[in-house]
Amino acid sequence: MSTTDNIRDDIRQILKDHGRLSTDAAGLADEADLYQAGLTSHASVNVMLALEGKFDIEFPDRMLKRGVFGSISSIREAVEELTA
Amino acid sequence: MSSSSRDASQGASAKLAHRIGSEVAAVHAADVDRNARFPVESIAALKEARLLSALVPVELGGMGMKMVELTAICTALGQYCAATAMVFAMHQIQVACIVRHGLGSEYFRGYCRELVERQLLIGSITSEVGIGGDTRSSLCAVEIDGDAFVLNKDATTISYGAHADDLLVTCRRDAGAARSDQVMVLARRGQFTLEQTSQWDTLGMRGTCSPGFKFRSAGAAVQILPGDYADSSSQTMVPYSHILWSGLWLGIASDAMSRAAAFVRAAARRDPGTVPPTALRLAELSNTLQSMRSNVHDVARDCEELQDTEEGNESLLTIGFALKMNNLKISCSTLMVQVVHEALLICGIMGYKNDSKFSLGRHLRDAHSAQLMVGNDRIYARSASMLLVYKDT
Numbered sequence: 001m002s003t004t005d006n007i008r009d010d011i012r013q014i015l016k017d018h019g020r021l022s023t024d025a026a027g028l029a030d031e032a033d034l035y036q037a038g039l040t041s042h043a044s045v046n047v048m049l050a051l052e053g054k055f056d057i058e059f060p061d062r063m064l065k066r067g068v069f070g071s072i073s074s075i076r077e078a079v080e081e082l083t084a
Numbered sequence: 085m086s087s088s089s090r091d092a093s094q095g096a097s098a099k100l101a102h103r104i105g106s107e108v109a110a111v112h113a114a115d116v117d118r119n120a121r122f123p124v125e126s127i128a129a130l131k132e133a134r135l136l137s138a139l140v141p142v143e144l145g146g147m148g149m150k151m152v153e154l155t156a157i158c159t160a161l162g163q164y165c166a167a168t169a170m171v172f173a174m175h176q177i178q179v180a181c182i183v184r185h186g187l188g189s190e191y192f193r194g195y196c197r198e199l200v201e202r203q204l205l206i207g208s209i210t211s212e213v214g215i216g217g218d219t220r221s222s223l224c225a226v227e228i229d230g231d232a233f234v235l236n237k238d239a240t241t242i243s244y245g246a247h248a249d250d251l252l253v254t255c256r257r258d259a260g261a262a263r264s265d266q267v268m269v270l271a272r273r274g275q276f277t278l279e280q281t282s283q284w285d286t287l288g289m290r291g292t293c294s295p296g297f298k299f300r301s302a303g304a305a306v307q308i309l310p311g312d313y314a315d316s317s318s319q320t321m322v323p324y325s326h327i328l329w330s331g332l333w334l335g336i337a338s339d340a341m342s343r344a345a346a347f348v349r350a351a352a353r354r355d356p357g358t359v360p361p362t363a364l365r366l367a368e369l370s371n372t373l374q375s376m377r378s379n380v381h382d383v384a385r386d387c388e389e390l391q392d393t394e395e396g397n398e399s400l401l402t403i404g405f406a407l408k409m410n411n412l413k414i415s416c417s418t419l420m421v422q423v424v425h426e427a428l429l430i431c432g433i434m435g436y437k438n439d440s441k442f443s444l445g446r447h448l449r450d451a452h453s454a455q456l457m458v459g460n461d462r463i464y465a466r467s468a469s470m471l472l473v474y475k476d477t
Contacts, residue, residue, distance in 0.1 A: 064473060
């Protein structure tokens with residue numbers, strides 16, 4: 001399994017634990033709109049915190065906006081940028 | 085810094101607002117307050133001055149006004165009648181959402197032309213029974229059938245609901261959407277009915293006439309504002325609300341300061357050579373007012389500049405900007421009460437009396453609304469959550 005796949009799985013698990021989505025994160029497409037799946041701004045902060053803890057990263061302020069946390073693939077891109 | 089931002093408080097539109105404020109709004113302010121009635125006279129004067137379409141771009145017939153100048157108008161109006169200023173500000177917040185997010189739509193371009201022509205007053209329905217005042221959640225959903233929509237909402241409060249021509253309503257995108265997956269729908273007069281469900285007999289801001297209503301509407305699907313409400317909320321509704329409100333609260337505080345200053349000057353004239361003891365408190369008040377003014381002007385100017393570019397508009401979606409908006413709202417709503425309270429201490433019994441030219445009762449009652457409309461505790465809780473990830477670097 002490639003690193004990208006691992007990251008994706010970790011993101012899905014974090015969304016499942018902290019995203020309070022109305023659908024199961026395991027079944028969400030990479031490009032699915034997380035806000036349409038029920039992610040609120042409050043829950044997104046918990047997702048950010050869990051991601052920072054899991055990947056030992058800090059999202060810079062420029063990344064702290066809706067678009068970056070809008071889908072599994074956009075989150076993965078951000079995580080990959082910070083762990084590169 | 086744009087030239088308009090430096091002297092907006094002295095500009096032609098602010099002068100016009102002062103004229104409407106002193107000649108119309110101030111004349112009826114006590115009656116509006118006493119009878120909790122809509123400030124019809126001053127809203128009519130603002131319509132006559134074409135100010136209800138101030139934000140509409142010039143090519144559609146409006147003034148193309150921006151945040152700084154509009155804030156100065158709210159401050160001016162707030163000095164004469166806070167209810168008038170609040171109705172005006174709330175209307176402009178709705179117009180801002182339309183002109184900043186709707187102009188890709190032929191329907192909304194046409195609506196803007198009509199707004200200019202007829203000076204329509206737009207109200208807002210965000211609150212909802214079962215949700216309360218959290219604007220970013222809805223229970224009701226717009227139902228679309230072909231090119232028609234049906235939308236019903238049980239609103240806990242609709243400001244000037246009975247006096248608005250049209251209403252901009254938040255709701256879920258469809259019946260299957262999450263609570264936070266919202267859009268805005270413009271319901272036109274004749275397309276909706278309102279059944280009043282509560283009264284508006286409040287401590288202050290009595291002239292905004294904001295009871296609860298059951299809203300029922302049907303119209304054309306093109307009346308759904310393009311895009312996600314999540315974006316229009318962060319990029320437009322929240323900044324316009326918090327800045328224009330802070331602007332008018334600054335107006336209330338400024339007028340309280342003026343009354344206190346006039347009181348102190350009168351005391352000084354009775355005994356030249358002796359600085360009245362109240363002057364010290366006035367100096368303190370002047371200090372607080374200046375912080376409030378600087379904060380409003382700074383944030384209004386920042387926001388106007390950011391709203392002007394694509395990159396800037398992106399940054400309005402960041403946590404950093406949301407925190408700045410929260411801090412402005414909390415700060416101004418708190419400082420205003422402090423300023424009015426201190427002005428009352430200066431004027432003493434003359435400020436406490438309702439029939440004196442130094443009267444501060446209405447200011448104080450109006451001022452207390454600010455910490456409750458979008459409650460400061462709710463805002464603090466959101467900021468607290470955001471600060472867990474925000475680094476301020």
